[in-house]
Amino acid sequence: MSGSKQSAEPSAVVMPPLGAQTPDVPTEQDLLAQARQRAALAGEITTELAGSLNLRRTILRLFSLITPDLADWAMLAMVDHRGDQLALYGGKEHTFATSVTRSAVEDLGVGRVLRSGQSELLHVALRDDDDYSSVADGLDSMIPHDQLRDEATSLRPADVLGLALTARGSTVGVLVIVRGAGRGFPDEDVALAEQVAGRAAMALDSARLYEDRTRVASVLQASLRPPTLPRVARLRLSARFRAAAEHMDIGGDFYDVHGSGRDWVLVTGDVCGKGVEAAVLTGRARQSIRTAAYFDRSPHSVLAALNAVLYDEESDKFVTAVCARVRPADDGNSARVDLAAAGHPAPLVLRANGVVEQAMVGGTVAGVLPEVGYRETTVELRPGDTMLMFTDGIYEARGAAGFYGMDRLVALLPAYAGAGPDAVCEAVEQDVVEFLAGRAHDDMALLAVACGR
């Protein structure tokens, strides 16, 4: 609390807004202060605009940065590369958005700025001082939308500035700014506005490029994301997935639940590799399993079909999977589980009394041999039992003390006897992630099922 730094600064002087018409001739000190204000504004805008890659957020931030210092009112027109539209943003409400056809603005000032890449400062000639809503040439030319134009007109501006937003060789939009009555655009402010427009153009164009990519990626990604679990009568289900690339929600591990009525197929698997490439293969494997399970829900035949499809693709890709056909009894007090595995760790069954059993099931990885026969084994789930399917990312998680390991997993579970699938998945996920203590990990998937209610 020394305070020396604060007291060294000049006491707060209320500065007139940039471009305000003052009765006195500005002193040298005033001019210097204004120059400082302009430089600070340009600097702030540059730094702050770099923070977002999202187009909408970048636009909102641009408006909040330039009003009211640079402009009393601002609107943005952005070219939509996917069609004949010009998107309009802002005005009095920064969140406002609409669009007009490009052909409608072709002969207007805003259209000229878009084509030429040259900014224009237009005068506003309000025809009648008492009637703001009457036609004003400059505003008409730059603001191709009735409501927005009315907003700007009500400020009774003398000029309107249409700034070309040019980035990477294209004019991607126009920033239209207006200052209210008594506040003009001196040359220095036009220069500042052009500078700001240059920086805004870069930020907006980057955000636009990012958004185009995001749109493509999110559509493709949607089918590769882990599914939402169905609500199944007489069964309780829970699942978890953590991708190796923590910022993505897709990877090489997968789980799925297919079926209807009293007959369900649960599958957990792992394709070789990780990241986007693995996710694409995951998508194919999941689709093959879904189709196979549609015709025959026996685990051995689901896995045989998966193997045949992958082998026929003549790729070097392979998949491990464990498939469980779960059939709950009518009373919901038990469920019969038929299991088969293709090179995948066998599920653990946590009995209601805390005993942990590993199902005796194993078989060859899918996609390597032309024909594989998978053997099935059967497990009975009774009230309070939970079966946990998992991928190798769980026990191969590497922490300060080496691998997490199956022993740790088996030792963790008894404490959660009877607690149900969700509690079991949560406990395992938390224990493994805390064991990692921030270290990188492979994809991890968990799928747990219990009978009843």
Next chain:
Amino acid sequence: MTGGVLDPVVDALARFDGALASVDVDAAVDVVERLLDDGTDAVTVLVDVIASAQRTVGDRWQRGEWTVAEEHAATAVSVSATEAVARKVRRTPATRGRVVVACAEREWHALPAMIVGTALRADGWDITLLGASTLPVRLSQYLHDLGPDATAVSCSILGALPTTRRFIEASTAAGIPVVVGGSAFGPDDRRAAALGATAWAAGAREAIAAVHALPTVVAAAPPLSSAAAAEQAAMELAHHRLVSALRDRWSLAAQIVTTDQHPLDSVHDVAADVVNQSLHAVSAALLTGDPRTVSDTATWVADLLAARSVDRSLVGELGRLLVADLRDYPLARALVEDHWTDPITTGPR
């Protein structure tokens, strides 16, 4: 007892409590769905039934009545009930903007975030829930992909406050306002303000009001006080070493007497948990400038040990061990000396 008309919400709370205690998902979902069908609004169900009952779950563990597994099982029931509310509120279209709801790294209590998210959805916001323990890089990805109107961060454990600060940085750097809440923030907005959050909310209801009042765009959160933040970062790096040193020397293991009653909460686990929390409390005080994290944690430790019939003087012993082990961290050490309220000078040597 006299057969008078019960307040439906109070009645539902009692039945919901019973469903949690018996880990009866169907009964819990039934209570919630019936209330909603009878016209009780979703936020009331979330706050006055589910969140309210869930508070007693934590208390039961604290008092040593429930094991961690029982706590998890009961929480899973509340999760199912919240999902039932979510299914209901999703039937009405979202009419406002979008809010991303997240839990910071080390925050494994996903339920409060789910309750807040569902309450915001009931209020008309489109919601993206990121689930338990999320890294800042994943939050950033979502913020830039979705460009939401706000970020909401739920934080119930002090150890998750450092990543919550990262979340606040990620959000405000993108200009997105961020509202925070959860028990780690304490009873007022002091910690939230210190961490640079745009707003603080005491609960789901307050979160709805807070999101309404948020500005459209915020400036990047200013840097934290450098000396305290630097010390906190250094403590974070040394965390595991500090935990094992304290755990080994603290005489809890020798004194605990009720292990038979709590076979699942071993002395080792309780000791590790307490030591962990104590260090996180000091870290949180450094980060937020709010020393109540230290005094509140000392009280929490005392209650926890009392419920397990452990000699109370062990709280003072832990305080003294902390002071000794934090010798390389002068600000942290001073915080323990001044705010670890239990008489630090008493207890076994």
